[in-house]
Amino acid sequence: MSTTVRSAVSWSLTPRQEVWLFFAIAFVILFAGLGLRDPWPADEPRFALVAKQMVESGNWLIPHRGSELYSDKPPLFMALQSFFYTLTGQWRVAFLLPSLLAGLGMLGLTYDLGRRLWNHRVGLYAASALLCTFQFVYQAKRAQIDPTVSFFITAANYGLLRHFLLGPDWRAYWFGCFAAGLGVITKGVGVLALLMFAPYLLALWQEWNGVARNPGGNWRWLAGGLFFMAATALWLAPMLYAVKTQTAPEYAAYMNDILFRQTAGRYTESWDHHQPPWYYLGVVLFAWLPLSLTYPWAIPRWWRALKARDARILLPLVWVCLVVLFFTFPKGKRDVYIMPALPLLALLVGSQIESIVQSLNFRRLVAGFVGALGLLFTVVGALAWGGHLERANRMVEQRGLEAGGAVLWGFVVVVGVICVVAALAGRTRRPLQALAASLAALWLGWSFWAYPVLNDSTSAVGVMRRAGEMIGPDAELALVAWKEQNLLHADRPTRDFGFVRPWHSQLQDAARWLQENPQKRWVFILRGAFGECVDPAKATYVGHANRREWYLIRSDALREGCDPAKAIAGEDDDNPNT
Structure with missing residues (x-):
């Protein structure tokens, strides 16, 4: 590795020390602000309310929202929130813990998969790329279901890829199938992890480099299906039994809604969040910043790896494309739907980042991005602080932030100044350090500065x-x-x-x-x-x-x-x- 790259991404530390340092930083970023805010709309109060009623009623199997049954989502995520409440006794802590731990889990799985498929350095690059992505950190610091289901899907991919590329590893395969089942009873889309079979069978048929043939009896392959069904049965079986023992018609309606309308019905006839077919192009480009800055350099390298028939690139890349394509067809679209694809995309970027960083144009792009982000925050924050932005004034009025508006815009200005200073200090020599410092300022400021200002009006x-x-x-x-x-x-x-x-x-x-x-x-x-x-x-x-x-x-x-x-x-x- 060149001196430029080494100075940009590491210090003189042992691999173990680098891993500990990285996860210490990740812990600080993700857990910052824990306990400083209550659940915020749109989804957080709903799940926290369901979890709270689980604890109060003792019924963790068929959840309620107030006096009505809640059938929009399976109860696993809310049950996790309830579990952490029984451990901590604090809802302000418990409602965020599943997402925060899921975020750390995705980072750990991404690192270990990169380490096993390539080396320690690639694993660290991949996990760092994931931690730097806006959508990942934003969602990991929110109490929505998507980080948890993304963790289970990532765990499923982890097990399947270890078996498909480094196998035979039947335990990893069974683990992956079981994790996919847990993803199903978290949100339903956990089954998407099994799409990994498509590129695996293609690579096997075409005899790509690095693909494992995994000889073994059919029973071992079929056992994966049993592990998948066993995971789904952890909730599905007792739920069906409970519904059958109830005479009230709302329980049968609950079963039909959660098994059919909220799954196949929502996919084929989406009734909300309608977006055009190209919606996810904006997510991949902007919500996945700054990871998306690598695309102009990463895509040609992936293409060369595919021409060299490298199965380590084929399997995750095809799976990422299949997931985006799957969610493109229905009318209803949200940016978080394709979040499960993010860890494997970060893995793919991590496999190439060492050579990408050597490009002067890439370093210029990163430095320019940090500087532009800083200027945007500084100018917008200053104008809003002075009352010169109508949209900002309207937001302050709508949210009842007259007393805290200046404090909020002060946070925006300070983050902007830090970004500008970091861009000027790092320039093209150390742009990744400038990026890391700017993102740390953004997320720490958001957690410790903005949370207290916004909490009362946002949480009700x-x-x-x-x-x-x-x-x-x-x-x-x-x-x-x-x-x-x-x-x-x-x-x-x-x-x-x-x-x-x-x-x-x-x-x-x-x-x-x-x-x-x-x-x-x-x-x-x-x-x-x-x-x-x-x-x-x-x-x-x-x-x-x-x-x-x-x-x-x-x-x-x-x-x-x-x-x-x-x-x-x-x-x-x-x-x-x-």
Whole structure:
């Protein structure tokens, strides 16, 4: 390795010391800010609420969201959150631990796979490339399902690639099949790991270099299917048994929804997140920055490796393309859907980065990227701080950040200045150090600086705290047209009248509930659900959170003789959650 490359990517450390240093840095980046914020929308409060109700009810098998069954996702991720709560006793810590540990796990698997397929240096480069990617760190620091399912898919790929390229290793193969099954009961798409069979069989047929033939009886191959089914049965079997023992029709509806509508139905007839066919091109180019900066140099090298029939490049590269292609067909698309492809893409980049860094043009591109990022942050932060950006002013107003807006824009400016200084100091001699310093400043600042500023308004903690203070400790509270964060952060046992039910139906039930004890009961309600039945003059304003206006009403705020079903426009379309 040239002096330039060595100075750019390493110090005079032993391989073991390099690994320990890398994972110490990764731990600091990923775990920074743990305990400083509550769950933030869109998905985090939903999963945290389900997990909280698991602990409170003792039912970890068929989850609930408020009074309704929650069938959008299998419960494994929420059960992990509940498990970590039983260990820590702190929801602010427990709800993030599955994603944080999954992030570390993906880094570890990527490093070890690179080490085994090439060498220690490639493994370290690959893991570093993954840690530098925006989407990876952002998602690993959020409590969504995608980092956890990405970990299980990466673990499946790890086991399969060890068997397909370094085999025979039947234990690794069975481990990979079992991990794919765990991915299925996490989100359903864990089965995508088994697409690795396609390039493996192609490489085997064409006798590519480095592919393992893995001789053995058919029973060993079939045992992989048994391990896959055993993993899925860990949840599927007891769930089916529990549903069959229940007479209430909502349990049969739960089973049908989670097994069919939320899987094949969501894929073939997506009902949300509609995007054009080329949507993932933007994700691969921009959400995967700065990893994507390597594409102009990595792609020709991959092509030469494919011409040399290197199976180590063929298998992961074809699998990455198949995953992106799989999610391109349905109308519904989100950037996180293709996140499972990111670790293997980082592995492919890591296998070539040593030669890529020797290119002066690449080093110029990295230095320019860091400088441009710094200028963008500095200019935007300064303009927003001075009140000269209409969009920034609107965001501050919508989120109720008048007091913390200056602090937030100060964070943006400081990160921008650090990026500019790092770009000037590193230039083309040490651009990777400049990039690492800039990304560290960004993520540490986001975690320790921005979390406290944004938390109250983003999580709804502040508005629910004010609601509790306004009604007093002895009052009863119910929710209408609510979001998951409202129930999650309520300071007392709270009544709800369904989540996906139309707002007018919720308000009808809430009106009857209020009239049963008008002196003690209050309803926390979204302004948009008033219709003509709620007198705004008699509603008490609570506050603004999650870009919504929230109020408290008592029975005297309901107009006599008003039927919410007729007064609120739309029989079934007045609730966006339906």
